[in-house]
Amino acid sequence: MRDQEPATPRDAERRLSTKEAAELLGVKPETVYAYVSRGQLGSRRGVGGRGSTFDAEEVEALARRSRRGGGTGPGGSGGELSVRTRLTLIDSDRYYFRGADAVELATRHTYEEVAEWLWTGRLRPGVTFTAPESSVAVARRAVDALPDHASPTDRLRVAAIAAATADPLRFDLSEDAVLGTARTLIPTLVAALPPVRLDHIDAGPLAHRLWARLTGVEADEARVRVLDTALALLVDHDLAASTLAVRVAASARAHAYAAVSSGLGVLEGPLHGAAGGLAHRLLLEVLDTGSAGPVIAEELRAGRRIPGLGHRLYPGEDPRARALFTLLEEIPHAAPALAAARDIVTTAARHTPLHANVDLALAVFTTSCGMSSSAAETVFAVARTAGWIAHALEEYGERPLRMRPSGLYVGPKPSRTPPERDTGGPTGHS
Template sequence: MADDRIDAKTAADRLGVKPATLYSYVSRGVLRRHFDPDRRRSLFDPADIERLARRGKPRRRAAPTEIAIESRITVLGPDRPYYRGRDALELADTHRFEAVAEWLWGGELTDSGPWRCRLRAVATARAVQYGLPTDLAPLDRVQIIVTALSVSDPLRFHLDPGAVTATARTLIAGMAEALPPLSEPAGPTIAEMLWSRLCPHPPESDRVLKALDTALILLADHELASSTFAARVAASVRADPYAVVGTGLGTVGGPMHGGATRAVERLLADIPDRAAVPRVIGDLLRRGERIPGAGHAVYRDADARGAHLFEQIRRLAPDHPKLLAAEAILTELRIRRQPEHNIDFALATLCAVYGLVPGSGEAIFAVARTAGWLAHAMEEYAGGTPLRPRALPARS
């Protein structure tokens, strides 16, 4: 059967649509996609394509806001993303964040680290934080840092791929380096630098740092998530890389996006021990509230990214009280037939187990996703058409 499957171009030609439209059919559940890991491509059953062709273009009852954009960066599988055809989970097991970022930007899986930001730029970004409240959320600081770094970079308007890639390395490094240090960094990698800014004590082992690096990789891109779409819109009108990242940061902090980890952090902080979990979850459901960190808009069955990261934490700290509470929450979700947990839940658990400061999860999310935003920006810079959605007349 697999030998009879056709590639995306052939399927799109048969349907008379663009490849982006073909993948929008996949995201709607209208068409099933099969991923060929050996040749890193999508395949389709010709019988499914023929049935769809005979039926005509499918219409979705409630999707007036759906926008399809052609991209080679990330394809979403049934439970995980594929970065330029490579399984993100496998990349997380075998490479560092820096190498995966290079793969997203240029298709070369090479570790270009250690990355460093210019000393004067970091000094400026630290200076503008003087006088801010000490308990300011890390994401708020990151937004200020990106603005400060931008005005210190005279080359920020250079939009060729080499210049943007160089900016991306120094920008991500600066986002970590300019945060107030809480402990001595264990080394020069982004994971090590970020840990020393978000945790008041050093990591217990290299395996713990690897868990943070895994989180960074798994969060580096997720196709056209809200912040990525916003970043692409900015890039499509030739906003510079710092402005693109600033646009993404303005979106990612929303409670339905990268800010979702804050709700999970609060949930874990409010649970004194695992015995209290049934009561806490029951109270949330009785009030009609959703369980933070449960379910995903794209992965209907399970978010493999969350399961992968959570399993790492389980191996590292199997008896930690916060992990036991998190596991009790997962058990309660299954008992009550609630959706499975997602990457936000696993990330917040990592932060809770290792005592990272409140709000660390969304800062980690933002630093990681910067790699994806700039990969998408480079695609837009290579094009020549601004993204300009049109409004539909409102129904009276």
């Protein structure tokens, strides 16, 4: 919640009273204060310390979001939870990190440089992240103990938890301490993954180190540049489900390792994080069949949604996909997969306008570089770790435990009579 600073006369001209804010939002005055307590709205004391005032533009933005959601807030029907953030803005078919075009940042700077920008608002040219050997050793031992069929997210989550146990300063939530954790945790996660190439060297930019964990194909500058750009493009994307989980954990003052673990846990679900692998398998099937038509028909017949197409936040093409496709066009080995991806889009969008999203672009990259279907999930999780920590840092600066929505009880009405003890049936107690 914002500091309750007294408003100046000039501020008051641009601010609304509680009554005016409530009328604009279409809610009761008590609900306005509920929005403040949940971090959805900032407030200041009025002149003379009487009442509260609210930024008119912020109230209008909340009203627009409420109208789009079909409700009047988190407790209403169809309402949206909104959280103030300075990190990512998604606007039409573009998105921005701290006010800078995210695609331009990702195509001009390394993943580590973009992460630093997201965390601090400053660029550190040439920065690389390194991990202490003690942290890597603990994480590797934990990951090596997992069965071979463990997923990338399993390995990363276990590595994060193991690394936390090796850090006695993990409960220090000051900005400098959390940034220090971030700069060592991300390379620790990568180093803990089993390498595919045995001749790998754990040095240089993070993308080079991650490459050896994704494929046995020899790295070249063009392909590693695609990987590095993909990592930078995926650093953050506003309040996705995993990011919200991270902010809830940070709101409860969980340390950064635990907050990241919360995000990784959400990625285990099939609706967030798995789409890249599904698009990878679809693309391989189209390449094997020679045409998208019969493959798309079979997917639709089975009642499945076509992965890699459309995005609820972009009316047109996902800007992340557009940036990756541009880079992939410079790689000769990617040409067949690019053609298959275009075939998928053309076939599926015959009646309804659909555009490629970042999952399809990642699938083109992973299939053309000899990677497994789980590689996109690994790329996504490693990349998004930086964004999760940025959101955790923001949340540490807010009021603790503010991520506490009210439950809308729909169970049986309270009864004065206690329920009778069940004594019948084979499971009953005598």
